[in-house]
Amino acid sequence: xxxxxxxxxxxxxxxxxxxxxxxxxxxxxxxxxxxxxxxxxxxxxxxxxxxxxxxxxxxxxxxxxxxxxxxxxxxxxxxxxxxxxxxxxxxxxxxxxxxxxxxxxxxxxxxxxxxxxxxxxxxxxxxxxxxxxxxxxxxxxxxxxxxxxxxxxxxxxxxxxxxxxxxxxxxxxxxxxxxxxxxxxxxxxxxxxxxxxxxxxxxxxxxxxxxxxxxxxxxxxxxxx
Amino acid sequence: xxxxxxxxxxxxxxxxxxxxxxxxxxxxxxxxxxxxxxxxxxxxxxxxxxxxxxxxxxxxxxxxxxxxxxxxxxxxxxxxxxxxxxxxxxxxxxxxxxxxxxxxxxxxxxxxxxxxxxxxxxxxxxxxxxxxxxxxxxxxxxxxxxxxxxxxxxxxxxxxxxxxxxxxxxxxxxxxxxxxxxxxxxxxxxxxxxxxxxxxxxxxxxxxxxxxxxxxxxxxxxxxxxxxxxxxxxxxxxxxxxxxxxxxxxxxxxxxx
Numbered sequence: 001x002x003x004x005x006x007x008x009x010x011x012x013x014x015x016x017x018x019x020x021x022x023x024x025x026x027x028x029x030x031x032x033x034x035x036x037x038x039x040x041x042x043x044x045x046x047x048x049x050x051x052x053x054x055x056x057x058x059x060x061x062x063x064x065x066x067x068x069x070x071x072x073x074x075x076x077x078x079x080x081x082x083x084x085x086x087x088x089x090x091x092x093x094x095x096x097x098x099x100x101x102x103x104x105x106x107x108x109x110x111x112x113x114x115x116x117x118x119x120x121x122x123x124x125x126x127x128x129x130x131x132x133x134x135x136x137x138x139x140x141x142x143x144x145x146x147x148x149x150x151x152x153x154x155x156x157x158x159x160x161x162x163x164x165x166x167x168x169x170x171x172x173x174x175x176x177x178x179x180x181x182x183x184x185x186x187x188x189x190x191x192x193x194x195x196x197x198x199x200x201x202x203x204x205x206x207x208x209x210x211x212x213x214x215x216x217x218x219x220x221x222x223x224x225x
Numbered sequence: 226x227x228x229x230x231x232x233x234x235x236x237x238x239x240x241x242x243x244x245x246x247x248x249x250x251x252x253x254x255x256x257x258x259x260x261x262x263x264x265x266x267x268x269x270x271x272x273x274x275x276x277x278x279x280x281x282x283x284x285x286x287x288x289x290x291x292x293x294x295x296x297x298x299x300x301x302x303x304x305x306x307x308x309x310x311x312x313x314x315x316x317x318x319x320x321x322x323x324x325x326x327x328x329x330x331x332x333x334x335x336x337x338x339x340x341x342x343x344x345x346x347x348x349x350x351x352x353x354x355x356x357x358x359x360x361x362x363x364x365x366x367x368x369x370x371x372x373x374x375x376x377x378x379x380x381x382x383x384x385x386x387x388x389x390x391x392x393x394x395x396x397x398x399x400x401x402x403x404x405x406x407x408x409x410x411x412x413x414x415x416x417x418x419x420x421x422x423x424x425x426x427x428x429x430x431x432x433x434x435x436x437x438x439x440x441x442x443x444x445x446x447x448x449x450x451x452x453x454x455x456x457x458x459x460x461x462x463x464x465x466x467x468x469x470x471x472x473x474x475x476x477x478x479x480x481x482x
Contacts, residue, residue: 118326120322120324120325120326121326121328123277123279123322123326124322124326124327124328126277126278126279126315127277127279127315127318127319127320127322127389128339128340128344128388128389128392129312129315129316129340129344129392130339130340130343130344131312131343131344134339134343134344138328138331138339138343139328142330143328143329143330219374220329220330220331220372220373220374221330221332221372222330223330223331223335
């Protein structure tokens with residue numbers, strides 16, 4: 001029989017430390033998703049450019065980023081980029097890797113959200129002589145946002161769950177800490193179980209939050225100014 | 226000011242392999258009200274869309290208030306207009322759409338003030354005062370804070386007209402503005418156009434299926450068929466004594482419906 005002895009004392013000892021490390025995880029997720037949103041929007045807009053070179057470059061960048069593993073990108077930024085003089089801390093590397101990776105996915109979400117806004121809205125904007133900036137900001141994006149919320153939210157939760165990959169470049173996030181605790185005490189059950197539970201609770205809370213945000217998002221009256 | 230608000234000079238327009246206009250000519254005088262009638266696919270709406278810069282042309286020249294719309298002169302040579310030129314030219318034009326194309330997430334007031342504030346640089350107060358005045362003109366002063374979804378089709382279209390007028394165009398393009406409306410709502414929209422026509426301050430082109438209205442309001446009626454003006458003239462002539470066989474056929478099909 002497999003022995004399954006849960007040590008409550010040890011669990012209570014590692015939990016506060018894991019929660020501290022969770023802040024690092026959350027920080028990487030938060031900064032990473034901010035960068036991903038900016039990157040995603042930028043890529044989505046570039047792909048709509050009427051200059052073919054620009055739209056194709058954006059398209060191939062997106063394909064390239066989505067077709068290579070996140071872990072390879074993380075290693076590349078951390079171990080190869082310094083050879084070109086680009087030295088970054090593990091946190092900085094992680095934020096940039098997550099932001100770029102998920103920015104490529106988000107660009108597809110943003111693009112289909114923008115495409116979902118009817119042709120008539122663009123035509124009215126031209127007829128009213130609105131600049132492209134005003135058209136996006138005041139007319140298109142506020143209407144596209146509602147349809148972008150669920151998928152973007154899911155990608156950001158996915159990003160959150162990918163943060164353990166940053167342990168590969170020595171970022172002291174939750175999983176990395178659990179590994180250290182485990183090897184120091186020769187007990188892995190409690191730290192790894194707790195890490196899993198913390199991810200579970202936070203992911204469930206976040207997806208509930210997204211559903212609420214989607215439902216509460218006003219059908220009308222939402223403008224960016 | 227030039228005699229003609231709009232001139233189409235040997236304009237060619239293709240959609241893929243499909244040739245819609247070939248050497249198309251049309252001149253519209255200042256403050257003239259022209260109705261364009263004809264079956265669907267005859268190029269009526271495309272004419273308006275070319276003027277509103279929603280469709281390009283393949284050859285020829287379009288002039289708006291004497292100035293070339295789709296071309297600009299640089300070092301004496303004509304070249305395709307850039308965005309800046311188009312932006313300037315659009316200032317003369319306003320368009321009302323068949324399907325209204327109101328901004329659904331904005332209040333009626335914001336629909337009307339958006340462009341005056343951000344394109345003409347009007348202050349919020351000026352834009353608001355002007356919008357309320359226009360809403361009074363179209364009989365919707367009590368709907369300033371409503372959203373488009375709370376309005377009937379006729380009300381939406383009246384907002385559409387107010388929104389176009391807020392940009393102070395000299396030329397108003399009305400693209401089948403009553404076609405998407407329930408019959409009982411058509412009149413409230415046409416009433417607004419009647420008022421505008423009486424002001425005699427705009428050049429108006431109406432693409433319409435409202436034959437009685439076209440007859441009542443127009444200085445001139447053009448019958449379009451397959452990208453050509455088959456017949457044109459004062460409304461009495463077109464509706465009472467159409468000369469062309471196809472005009473007669475079109476009008477009789479309309480009156481029998």
